[in-house]
Amino acid sequence: MLRSILVAMVLSGLVFADFTDDFESYSPGDDIEASSNWEKQPDGGQCLVVQNGTGNAAEACFNDSTFIGYVCTAADFWADGSVAMDISPQGAGSFSGVYARLNVMGGGSYTAGLTIFSGSYTYAYIAYANSEGGYDLLYSEPGPEITPGSSVNVKLDVEGNDPVVLSLFIDGEKVVSINDNTYLLDEGICGFVMFYNEEEPEIIIDNFEVTERQQSLRSLTFGALKALFR
Secondary structure, eight states, X not given: OHHHHHHHHHHHOOOOSOEEEOSTTSOTTOXXXXXTTEEEOTTSOEEEEEEETTEEEEEEEOTTOSEEEEEEGGGOXXXXXXEEEEEEEESTTEEEEEEEEEOTTTOOEEEEXXXXXXXXXXXXXXXXXXXXXXXXXXXXXXXXXXXXXOOEXXXXXXXXXXXXXXXXXXXXXXXXXXXXOSSOOOSBEEEEEEEEXXXXXXXXXXXXXXXXXXXXXXXXXXXXXXXXXX
């Protein structure tokens, strides 16, 4: 399914790198996949639009799954830039975050976000995630305390090729910058993921934003394009 999404993005030419979604254009109850801006991982749960205060947000509905994943088809392939969103998670053992440079050929990506350790206590992380669902933590330290009803903005900034510089921002403040000298992922796509390993959590997201620092990367390498059709 993911490969078919990537093929469609390459062939359509109707996608742009910079993108924001505050979910105000949806009606409560909509799956965000109702918009052409998003594609959902078919074997996972879904995010439904809900009224949150005076505006809209999107709420995790895991259904019978422990995983939710969306590709932001509106954001194109890009290399240097950032992906961010507001996260309001409740539930020990839950993970929620954004990802970037989801690799066409290998399926790996860089991801960053928050996991609830206990109560309102969190850990902030940066990781490499592979296509089988495994991950390698590149950074993990105590994060902000999140009380019920509050949210934090998490941003992953990605730059360079060798090394790849990964920076984590929380509420606009840089937490850490690290160098990846191992996986060295090139341009890819982005989106967000949520999963849990204990009780089903409550997670609300809002204000998803992608910002690219270069001209839109519409031309993949010939080898990467061939890989889409294997």
